[in-house]
Amino acid sequence: MAFDMLDKRSKQVLYAVIQSYINSPEPVGSRFVTKKYPLGCSSATIRNIMSDLEDMGFLSQPHTSAGRIPTGKGYRFFVDSLMDTEKVNEGSEMSREFVGQFTRKLEGIKTDLNVMFSEVTNTLSIMSNYVGILIPPQPEKITFKRIDLIRYKGSNVVAILLTDEGIIKNRVLQVDPRFTQDDLTRIADYLNSEFSGFILDDIRGMLIKRVKDEKTLWDKLISKAIQICEQAISYSEDDIFVSGLYDVMDLPDFSNISRIKELSRAIKDKHAILKLLDEFSDAEGVQVMIGDENPVEDLKNLSIVTAPYKEGARPMGVIALIGPTRMDYLKAISMVDAVAKCVSKTFRD
Amino acid sequence: MAFDMLDKRSKQVLYAVIQSYINSPEPVGSRFVTKKYPLGCSSATIRNIMSDLEDMGFLSQPHTSAGRIPTGKGYRFFVDSLMDTEKVNEGSEMSREFVGQFTRKLEGIKTDLNVMFSEVTNTLSIMSNYVGILIPPQPEKITFKRIDLIRYKGSNVVAILLTDEGIIKNRVLQVDPRFTQDDLTRIADYLNSEFSGFILDDIRGMLIKRVKDEKTLWDKLISKAIQICEQAISYSEDDIFVSGLYDVMDLPDFSNISRIKELSRAIKDKHAILKLLDEFSDAEGVQVMIGDENPVEDLKNLSIVTAPYKEGARPMGVIALIGPTRMDYLKAISMVDAVAKCVSKTFRD
DNA sequence: TTTAGCACTCTGATTATGAGAGTGCTAATT
DNA sequence: AATTAGCACTCTCATAATCAGAGTGCTAAA
Structure with a gap:
């Protein structure tokens, strides 16, 4: 929106109408403008200007003989170049x-x-x-700090995820009941040493890659660790x-x-x-x-x-x-x- | 509310009015009742009954010549003794x-x-x-299962509280920076062994009592533990x-x-x-x-x-x-x- | 005790009316 | 050429008037 598409007075009128309408939501008439925002001209002049502003799409009329109210375009111009920054x-x-x-x-x-x-x-x-x-x-902004895994009721595991930003997420996961707390601690240690400091979203990518690339290399524990971590960081609504x-x-x-x-x-x-x-x-x-x-x-x-x-x-x-x-x-x-x-x-x- | 304070037909009329009004919120007239809920009598009879029901406070009239709508008392009677249980x-x-x-x-x-x-x-x-x-x-219903304390950023500690019901609360606490993770683990172990299985609210009482009764007996660590635990279980809005x-x-x-x-x-x-x-x-x-x-x-x-x-x-x-x-x-x-x-x-x- | 019949009341929709606000246009003024 | 006064015109909104419709309450008859 060019700055100079409106002369000074038109801007003043537009400003007056919008300001007044923001102040109280009633259509603004020409006489009202001359009273409240003295611009050194008569209401007839204001009327002409307002009519022009309407043609340009900055104002509109609820009905033939009402005052004007701002359009979206009007507000936009107001915010971009009229508002007292x-x-x-x-x-x-x-x-x-x-x-x-x-x-x-x-x-x-x-x-x-x-x-x-x-x-x-x-x-x-x-x-x-x-x-x-x-x-x-x-998730794509959060930095992983550490994860803790705690056995809990049968085959459940509580995963607690801490991030650099101070965000704490917890999540209950199902795991093979044969995993002991020691196993879980080892898994957590592994994850913490590998991934601390990375972005959560990236970690997810890395995890998926690892599972793919080196499927055979990793023993069951680690494979499970990866699954757990993925679940833990997954989008938690x-x-x-x-x-x-x-x-x-x-x-x-x-x-x-x-x-x-x-x-x-x-x-x-x-x-x-x-x-x-x-x-x-x-x-x-x-x-x-x-x-x-x-x-x-x-x-x-x-x-x-x-x-x-x-x-x-x-x-x-x-x-x-x-x-x-x-x-x-x-x-x-x-x-x-x-x-x-x-x-x-x-x-x- | 006595069951027999209304005869059978009065109940039927009251039922009809309430049912109809629940169905659509418009005052119910006598003629309408005779049409939709045939009770074997004329609208004049219904009118009399409705008038009685109004006197007894079960119905009311928005204005002189409108139908009736139920009052609170009317709904109460409906729920207690009219509704088809x-x-x-x-x-x-x-x-x-x-x-x-x-x-x-x-x-x-x-x-x-x-x-x-x-x-x-x-x-x-x-x-x-x-x-x-x-x-x-x-809190007065929840059974404490275990707490874990994890060092976190400077003098912060994350306390994770698990309960029997599967509720997980986490809370960040400030502690003396001289506490090591080992100290914290020891504190958590102590709390878990002492309080697992108790109701959260009771634990709070017990903690306060301990601090009072045996202030000198407990060393700084335990005193801190109690504070931590109290904070952790405190009402979390x-x-x-x-x-x-x-x-x-x-x-x-x-x-x-x-x-x-x-x-x-x-x-x-x-x-x-x-x-x-x-x-x-x-x-x-x-x-x-x-x-x-x-x-x-x-x-x-x-x-x-x-x-x-x-x-x-x-x-x-x-x-x-x-x-x-x-x-x-x-x-x-x-x-x-x-x-x-x-x-x-x-x-x- | 019930009911038919009827006068009465209140609402809500519809219409008419008029004041008020504001416009757009024209012709006069600067 | 730009501005303005003046005026006819338009549209809304509030108020009042009217009327059909729905429903009641009462009375007298069944």
Whole structure:
């Protein structure tokens, strides 16, 4: 979108309409603009400009004699070139205090990532009044640290997987009952010495390769070890963290039930959300998807703001806010940005 | 509620009204009753009876010239003495097939209780169209099996707690960095030999007592062990399992948003739900709470059907359905009953 | 005790009406 | 050429009026 496709005043008008509509979801009329955003011209002029903006697809009219409301394209232009980006930063300045406080809070609970992650989405949703989402690190990002295998009830074995990031997974596996605890300890030792420090996903590849290449070389124990390890690291339906559906119902955008259902449906399909958001984990900084820019059907009436969180330079996962297209983008963006930074900082230390 | 406070025909009329209203939430008129539930008398007679039933508090009128709808008291009488209890059992017969299938399904996933529990609430909510809830076993019900302590990153220790029921908890603790893995192993050995087989809650009591009574006797290691163990078994904000909020929105009872908000608020307060339902874990069989019989404010417009699940004879937790007071009690009761039996059966084996 | 009959009441859908808000166009102004 | 005042026009929304329909409660007869 070229910056100069609109003259200054058109931009001001567009800004005024969008800002006002974000503020309260009612069609914005020309007279209203002249009153609240004095641009030194009459309502008739504004009317002409608004008509042009409508022709260009930035605004639309609910009906002939109503004011204008922003279109997706309008919001997009707003986010890309109209929004006061200084205020985003300034917003960060202002929330430096928040960042400090929140980081300290996270420090205190980072030993249990589940607790920390749900704290993150809670804070996010409470502060923004939108739905907060966090995607935990996916297997392809996680570094294996060690595994422990513990005999348990008959032929069961509990496998406990520790990772560098502090993630702990446990899993109950079935093994040949003839395996003793000693056997299991040996298997674990082997796995720990071989694979510690590797990415989980890579390990899976390596394991499969080993089984193939050297089938005959490895004795039964090791072959079993590999199977066990594979099971233990296999995708464990990791939940995503979601919070704020309740509070979002207060927004006028969701005053009719079908909108709520739409949103619920969208976040119910955790797999789709995960797939969508995971793509942003490698992105640099905050990303915004507005309305039908969104590939997921149920999200076409909603907007998403995402930011990755990292451990050092390595991207780990994504946090996001989902709200109506009539979202306070400035607020949402600076919030997601700030929280992502807090999480990254906590991971670093 | 005395059985004979209503004559046979009054019961039939009450039954007809409630059944019809459960079937579709519209006030039931006298003529409608004569048509759909032929009782061998005219609509005028029905009118008189309905008027009496209203005086007795079983029915009420939304407005002067509308039909009648059941009151809480009406539903209570229905559940206690009107509902075709044979059909509850027959329902179980019919669902014997379901019980078999579902139990088999649970068998397959019982190694991971989290998976199993969420499968239970999912099935429950999908089949009933109400909100399914499961309270996992609380600390006072859980038998300690063993603990493992693993050094981890600096002064952290991962404590892994295994229980007889197959519950695995892990928890990251801070310890004096001078403790070696050997120390930790010794601590774990000590705890395992001392406490295996006891109830978690009792252990906590025993630990506190030991610290008090014999403070001087125990060396630093053991004192630390006790602390560790206490932390490890301490209440871990165990989530309750909830499912079905989305589908419940299809019910006409929740067509207006404030009802949805009410329900959301109720199930958001997991602590209240847990406290409420946990009281039913020792109850025998299915319990029903209708509307304002409910102690929780946000549930006064809703009904709950609960049943405990057990391991052998020992009650473990509760499963429940939450729905509108206009609930299909017959269906809900037989469903909760059947599912609770499936879970209990799975625990037994 | 039951019932037919009827007057009465309340709802909800439909229609009419008018104020209000806002537009688009035209002609005058800068 | 750009801006603006003025005005006719359009559409919505709230209010009120009307009326059919459903259901009741009561009375008098069976």
